[in-house]
Amino acid sequence: MSDAAYKDEMDAEAPPVATEDPAPPPRAGADETRGAQPANDQNASEGGLAPVMKPVPRITIHAFCEFPESGSTIQRAGEDRRLAKAHLTVHMGGVAAAVEQYQTASTPNLIIVETSASGNELFSQLGALAEVCDAGTKVIVVGHLNDVSLYREMIRQGVNEYLVAPLKPLAVIEAVSRLYIDPDAPPIGRTIAFMGAKGGVGSSTLAHNIGWSISTSFNEDVVIADLDLPFGTAGLDFNQDPAQGIADALTAPERLDDVLLDRLLVKCTDRLSLFAAPAVLDREYEVDTESCESVIEIVRAGVPCVIVDLPHIWSPWTKKALLAADEVVITAMPDLASLRNTKNLVDLIRQARPNDTPPRIVLNQVGVPKRPEIPAKDFAEAIGMDPALVIPFNPGLFGAAANNGQMLEELEPKGKTSDNLRDLAQMLCGREANAGKARKSFSLKKLFSRKA
Structure with missing residues (x-):
C-alpha cells in the first residue's frame, strides 16, 4: 500500500472539517481556529472499527457543564486510553462558572464549556469568557443547536470547536485529538x-x-x-x-x-x-x-x-x-x-x-x-x-x-x-481482499440503454 493511499485512507476516518474558516480576529485565548462541523457524526465509529488516533499529549482540560449527562460523558471520555496522558476535571455551572473561576486563576490548555443559550446571549457569554482566557488556551463549546450558521459565527469569534449535545465520549475524544495532533503529521498504523x-x-x-x-x-x-x-x-x-x-x-x-x-x-x-x-x-x-x-x-x-x-x-x-x-x-x-x-x-x-x-x-x-x-x-x-x-x-x-x-x-x-x-x-x-473479487461497476450507459 503506497504512503499516499495509506494517508488518504486514514484521513477518511476523520469527521469533516470546515473549509471556509476565516482567520479569527485577535483575542485572548483560542489562538488556533479549527473545528468539525456540528453535524451528528458522533456515532460514526460505533459498531465498526475503532478510529486510529494518536494519544493526546500531557495537557490540562477543564470542563464546565450545564447538565449532569454532559459532565458524565466528558468524564468517561477522559478515562479513555487516548486521553490517558491528559488531566481532566469536570465542573458544573456552564460558562458562568468558568468565567468566575478564571477571574482569579490562570486558564488551562483547553476549556470545554456547555451552554444552552443562543443568539446574542450566547456570544455575550463567550465574550465574557474570552476576557479571562490566557493566550494559547483553546475553547470547545458544547451547544444544543445544530446550526451551521451558528457554527461558522463561533469559528469567526475564535472558538476552536463546536459540538452538539447530546455528546458521545468518542466525539469528545476526536475533538480534543484534532486540536492537539498536527494535521500534517503522517498517520499512525x-x-x-x-x-x-x-x-x-x-x-x-x-x-x-x-x-x-x-x-x-x-x-x-x-x-x-x-x-x-x-x-x-x-x-x-x-x-x-x-x-x-x-x-x-x-x-x-x-x-x-x-x-x-x-x-x-x-x-x-x-x-x-x-x-x-x-x-x-x-x-x-x-x-x-x-x-x-x-x-x-x-x-x-x-x-x-x-x-x-x-x-x-x-x-x-x-x-x-x-x-x-x-x-x-x-x-x-x-x-x-x-x-x-x-x-x-x-x-x-x-x-x-x-x-x-x-x-x-x-x-x-x-x-x-x-x-x-x-x-x-x-x-x-x-x-x-x-x-x-x-x-x-x-x-x-x-x-x-x-x-x-x-x-x-x-x-x-x-x-x-x-x-x-x-x-x-x-x-x-476493515479492508476487502484485492484478489479474486471483481467489483461491479455502475454504468449510466447501461441504465439508459434499458430505457431505450
Missing part, C-alpha cells in the same frame, strides 16, 4: 494485539498468520512485533534467524529511529517485516512499560498495521500493551481454564476500553478426538459474546507449517482454514 487465554493455545501462530494474510491479501505493509523475548516463535515460523531484534530496541528506546529500526527489522516479504525476539536464555529480560509503549509507537508511525504478539504473562507492560492496542484478539481452547481466563480478560477490556471495539475471540483446536470440550455455544454464552472464529483441530496442517517455517496459506491457499483466517484479517483491518 493500527495496532492489533494477540494474547492467549493460556499457554499453548496457538495465539502466536494465529498472530503470525493474520499478519501474513493482511500483507498478502490486502497489500498492506505489516510489522510483526514478537514480545515473548525468551521463547518467541516468530523467527521459527518465518524461517528467520536474525542477529538483532526487538530486545535491542527495548533496552535503549531513546536510540530507536528510522535508521536503526530498518536495521533491526527482518524483511520477510516486500510488505511483511519481523521484529523478532532473541529467544535465548543467556540473560534475563526486564521490560519497562514506557519503553515498550515507546517502541510500539515508533513502529506504528511507519506502517499501516502492527501485529503485537504478547506472551502469556501478566505484568504492567503486557497489560498496558494489551489495553493500548486498537484491536485485541484473544485465542482460547474449549476448556475450563481458557473459559475462565477469557472471561476475565473480556471483562477487564470492556471495562477499561468502553469506547473501543470489543475484543475478538478465537476458539482454536476445536474437536480434538476423545478430549472433553466445552461446546462453542456454551463458551460464547459464558463470556457474553460469540467467537469471531472457530478453528477446527488440524494437527497435520499446523504441524507441517510450523516445521517448515511456512504460513498456513502457503501450504493450503484454498483451504477452509486459510479462508477463515482471511475473513478474520479483513475484520481486523
Whole structure:
C-alpha cells in the first residue's frame, strides 16, 4: 500500500472539517481556529472499527457543564486510553462558572464549556469568557443547536470547536485529538494485539498468520512485533534467524529511529517485516512499560498495521500493551481454564476500553478426538459474546507449517482454514481482499440503454 493511499485512507476516518474558516480576529485565548462541523457524526465509529488516533499529549482540560449527562460523558471520555496522558476535571455551572473561576486563576490548555443559550446571549457569554482566557488556551463549546450558521459565527469569534449535545465520549475524544495532533503529521498504523487465554493455545501462530494474510491479501505493509523475548516463535515460523531484534530496541528506546529500526527489522516479504525476539536464555529480560509503549509507537508511525504478539504473562507492560492496542484478539481452547481466563480478560477490556471495539475471540483446536470440550455455544454464552472464529483441530496442517517455517496459506491457499483466517484479517483491518473479487461497476450507459 503506497504512503499516499495509506494517508488518504486514514484521513477518511476523520469527521469533516470546515473549509471556509476565516482567520479569527485577535483575542485572548483560542489562538488556533479549527473545528468539525456540528453535524451528528458522533456515532460514526460505533459498531465498526475503532478510529486510529494518536494519544493526546500531557495537557490540562477543564470542563464546565450545564447538565449532569454532559459532565458524565466528558468524564468517561477522559478515562479513555487516548486521553490517558491528559488531566481532566469536570465542573458544573456552564460558562458562568468558568468565567468566575478564571477571574482569579490562570486558564488551562483547553476549556470545554456547555451552554444552552443562543443568539446574542450566547456570544455575550463567550465574550465574557474570552476576557479571562490566557493566550494559547483553546475553547470547545458544547451547544444544543445544530446550526451551521451558528457554527461558522463561533469559528469567526475564535472558538476552536463546536459540538452538539447530546455528546458521545468518542466525539469528545476526536475533538480534543484534532486540536492537539498536527494535521500534517503522517498517520499512525493500527495496532492489533494477540494474547492467549493460556499457554499453548496457538495465539502466536494465529498472530503470525493474520499478519501474513493482511500483507498478502490486502497489500498492506505489516510489522510483526514478537514480545515473548525468551521463547518467541516468530523467527521459527518465518524461517528467520536474525542477529538483532526487538530486545535491542527495548533496552535503549531513546536510540530507536528510522535508521536503526530498518536495521533491526527482518524483511520477510516486500510488505511483511519481523521484529523478532532473541529467544535465548543467556540473560534475563526486564521490560519497562514506557519503553515498550515507546517502541510500539515508533513502529506504528511507519506502517499501516502492527501485529503485537504478547506472551502469556501478566505484568504492567503486557497489560498496558494489551489495553493500548486498537484491536485485541484473544485465542482460547474449549476448556475450563481458557473459559475462565477469557472471561476475565473480556471483562477487564470492556471495562477499561468502553469506547473501543470489543475484543475478538478465537476458539482454536476445536474437536480434538476423545478430549472433553466445552461446546462453542456454551463458551460464547459464558463470556457474553460469540467467537469471531472457530478453528477446527488440524494437527497435520499446523504441524507441517510450523516445521517448515511456512504460513498456513502457503501450504493450503484454498483451504477452509486459510479462508477463515482471511475473513478474520479483513475484520481486523476493515479492508476487502484485492484478489479474486471483481467489483461491479455502475454504468449510466447501461441504465439508459434499458430505457431505450
